[in-house]
Amino acid sequence: MKSRRLYIILLLLSALFYACSDYDSFSNDPAFRLSFSTDTVKFDTLISTISSPTKTLYVFNKNSDGLRVANVCLLKGSESLFRVNVDGEYLVNGTGNDFLIRKNDSIIVRIEVTMPESGTTDTISYSDELLFNLENGAQQRVLLTAGAVDAYIIHGMLIESDSTLNTDKPYLIYDSLVIAKGATLKMLPGTTLLMHDSTAVDIYGRIDAQGTIQKPVVFRGARTDRMFDYLFYDNTPSRWKGITIHEGSFNNKFVNCDLHSGRWGIRVDSTSLDNLALTMQNCIIHNVGGDGLYLNNCGAEILNTQISNTLGDCVNVYGGVYTFCHCTIAQYYPLSYDRGDALYVSNIDFNEVHHELKYIQFLNCVITGYAEDVIMGNLDPEYEDSEYYYFFNCYLRTVGENDEDNFVDCKFENKEMSLVGEKNFKVFDTYNFIYDFTPDSLSEIRNMADPELINGMKFDRLGRSRLADEAPDAGCYEYIMPAKE
Numbered sequence: 341m342k343s344r345r346l347y348i349i350l351l352l353l354s355a356l357f358y359a360c361s362d363y364d365s366f367s368n369d370p371a372f373r374l375s376f377s378t379d380t381v382k383f384d385t386l387i388s389t390i391s392s393p394t395k396t397l398y399v400f401n402k403n404s405d406g407l408r409v410a411n412v413c414l415l416k417g418s419e420s421l422f423r424v425n426v427d428g429e430y431l432v433n434g435t436g437n438d439f440l441i442r443k444n445d446s447i448i449v450r451i452e453v454t455m456p457e458s459g460t461t462d463t464i465s466y467s468d469e470l471l472f473n474l475e476n477g478a479q480q481r482v483l484l485t486a487g488a489v490d491a492y493i494i495h496g497m498l499i500e501s502d503s504t505l506n507t508d509k510p511y512l513i514y515d516s517l518v519i520a521k522g523a524t525l526k527m528l529p530g531t532t533l534l535m536h537d538s539t540a541v542d543i544y545g546r547i548d549a550q551g552t553i554q555k556p557v558v559f560r561g562a563r564t565d566r567m568f569d570y571l572f573y574d575n576t577p578s579r580w581k582g583i584t585i586h587e588g589s590f591n592n593k594f595v596n597c598d599l600h601s602g603r604w605g606i607r608v609d610s611t612s613l614d615n616l617a618l619t620m621q622n623c624i625i626h627n628v629g630g631d632g633l634y635l636n637n638c639g640a641e642i643l644n645t646q647i648s649n650t651l652g653d654c655v656n657v658y659g660g661v662y663t664f665c666h667c668t669i670a671q672y673y674p675l676s677y678d679r680g681d682a683l684y685v686s687n688i689d690f691n692e693v694h695h696e697l698k699y700i701q702f703l704n705c706v707i708t709g710y711a712e713d714v715i716m717g718n719l720d721p722e723y724e725d726s727e728y729y730y731f732f733n734c735y736l737r738t739v740g741e742n743d744e745d746n747f748v749d750c751k752f753e754n755k756e757m758s759l760v761g762e763k764n765f766k767v768f769d770t771y772n773f774i775y776d777f778t779p780d781s782l783s784e785i786r787n788m789a790d791p792e793l794i795n796g797m798k799f800d801r802l803g804r805s806r807l808a809d810e811a812p813d814a815g816c817y818e819y820i821m822p823a824k825e
Contacts, residue, residue, distance in 0.1 A: 366440070367405035368476045374407065374441070375400040376482055381451055381470075383486035384565045384572070385463055387512055387534070388455045389493070393565050397449040397482060399472070401441040408475035409439040412449075414484075415469040422468050422484050425450045455488035461508050463487050491534065499525045499545070510534050512562055519545040521588065529555035529596070534562040535580030543585045543592060551596035553622070553803045559583065559599040575773035577651065577675070578603045578629035590615045597623045604630035604652070610637035613661050613698060620645050622801050622816075627673075627773065631656045631680070637695040642667055644801050644816045646777060649673045653680035654709075659687045659695020664702045665795045668777050668815035671709030672762060674770040682707050682714035682737070685729060694720065701730040704789035706777075706815035708737040708753065710761065733790040735814045737761075751784055759783050778817040786819050787811040 377398035386392050401407050414420040414434035424431045427439055427447040441447055449470070458464040470482045489509065496515040502524045505511065510532035516539060519525045523545035529552045535541075541559070551557035561579025566572050573579060582604035585592055588611060597620075599605055605625035608617050617638040623645045625632045631652035633642070637659040647654045648670040655669055671682035687697040697719070707715060715738040719728075729746060737753040753760055762768045764783040767776035779785040789812035798806055804820050806812035813819055 364442070365405055366408050366475075367403070368408075369403075369405070370476045370478065372403045372405070372407055372474070372476060373478060374409075374472060374474070374480055375402050376480075378482070380483040380485065383453055386453070386455055386486060386488040386564060387491045387493070387510075387562070388457045388464075388488045390512070391454045392452050392486065395451045397451060397470075398446055399441065399449060400446045401443055403443055406440065406442040406445075409441065409472055410437065410475045411471075411473040412436050412439060413471050413473070415471060420468045421453050421455060421466060421486070422470075423452045423454075424470060451484060453484075453486045455486060457490050458488070459490070461490075463489050499523050502526070504528065505531050507531050512536070513539050515539060517541045519543045519547060521545050524548055527551075527557045529557070532558040532560070534560060534564075535602075536562050537578075537580055540581035541583040543583065543589050546589060547585075547592050547594070549594050549597050551598075553596055553801075555596075557594075557597045559597065559602070561601045570772055574601055575627065577601055577627050577649075582607065582628065582630070585609065585617055587611045590617055592618050594618070594620045594623050596621075598626075600624065600626040600628070602628045602630075604628055604634065605632040605647070605650070607631070607634040608636060608638045608640065610659075610695070613637070613639050613696075615639060616641055619643075624648075624801075625650075626775075628652075635660055635662060636689065643795065644797050646670070646801065646816050648775065648777065651676055651679055653684040654682045655684070656680070657683075657685045657697075657700060658689045659697050660700070661698045662700040664700075664705055665793070666703070666789070666797050666800070666812075666814075666816050667705045668817065669705065669707045670765075670775075670777055671711070671714050672768075672770075672775070674773065679710070681711070681716045682709045683716070685715075685717040685719070687719055697728050699728050699730070701732070702734050703732050703793040703795065704812065704814050705731075705734045706785055707734060708761070708764070711737075713738045732793055733788060733814065735785045735788060749790065751788060757784055777815065779813050779815065779819045781819060781821075783819075785815060786813045789814045 381395050383392050412426050418433035426449050465487045467485045472480045491510045491512040493512045497517045499519045504526040507530040512534045514536045521544040525547050527549040549557040563573035579601040582602040583606045585608045587609040605628045618640040621643040625647045627649045629651045632647040632650040632654045634656045639661045642664045644666045646668045669682045673679040731747045734750045766778040787810045800818040801816040804818045806818050
């Protein structure tokens, strides 16, 4: 019995020895090559002097035997801007030696880069190559590329007197941007604010942000790289906080502005109804992790503007005085079924405080989304069936019908229509978070707006004429017939 046990133990040890021996064998076959997860490691446009996120490169040995990598080095050596760690070992002066990759195994390479200031307004490109010199004499290369722009880097921006921001390069802002009471911050066409993930804009004074169609004023997150190969961080929500207009702040203007990827869009605190707290024209609030536009007992005029894809409500109104004309309010937030409404109207806030809803009117607007009914509210009984709210010549995804008091010449989306929901629009790519809310050629949104309600906006948000065909389209975008070849 003992001899039999000894025989089994020896057999197992022998098998283990041969297995280990086979596992630790390495070949100098000149035909063997490594495989890489990519042939090019790309760093999208970075901010100069700021360290990049870390990229990962996987190196595979899919051969029938192990491979020895005699040397891994950067082509530009110690002068390279890239920093590389191979299998846990940093390349010193751009080089490292003696790496083993067993058969059917892999190693991990991690890469970073910090780009210097260029002193120009252009995007500066930089590249290097990572060389893998195998013991069998083969050499393989992976291209490393990066681009960067200069930026004003500010930790806490406080505007205490009338000021105008520069436009020659973007602002990278950490912590906060505060406009103090009595001060006005002017933002010219092409001004771009890159907000760190903890950054909020607090307005106690006044903001005057006026871009153009070609050069909008941009409020966005600071991440310029990709979450995945197909998806930029900039196309995802909650990359920074948002904008708050505080009590006592009036006459804030946003014209041709693009605000996206925040935790909320614009919040306006309760204030006097005698003056407009907010005017928006030709703007976008898109892809945010809370409410897009929150208006609390104030006065606001929203014109030719897209408010879309929010985890909270696209537009959330409590009391006040409001006009929306030629707006597209679209609730197609893709990351949660528990998304809010496209429009929520109430005269009672979360603290059960009652505010007077003097009136809210929607002229030539589109209000739509995924849900069967995207227009909701909570009004005191005195407001029900009243003339405090109006919808004129609007395309609506809600349950209702035209009446003399509240809904006049509106279209209510229903299953009998040839196009419903997202099919009404030109481009709808939820995978890449890309949306174009221009009406489809067959959509009933087309030609339904009343020219008498156009409120001076003869051009859509992108500068296209609303008067070039039969009638204006509802919403902030006009369908343009393709040119004949």
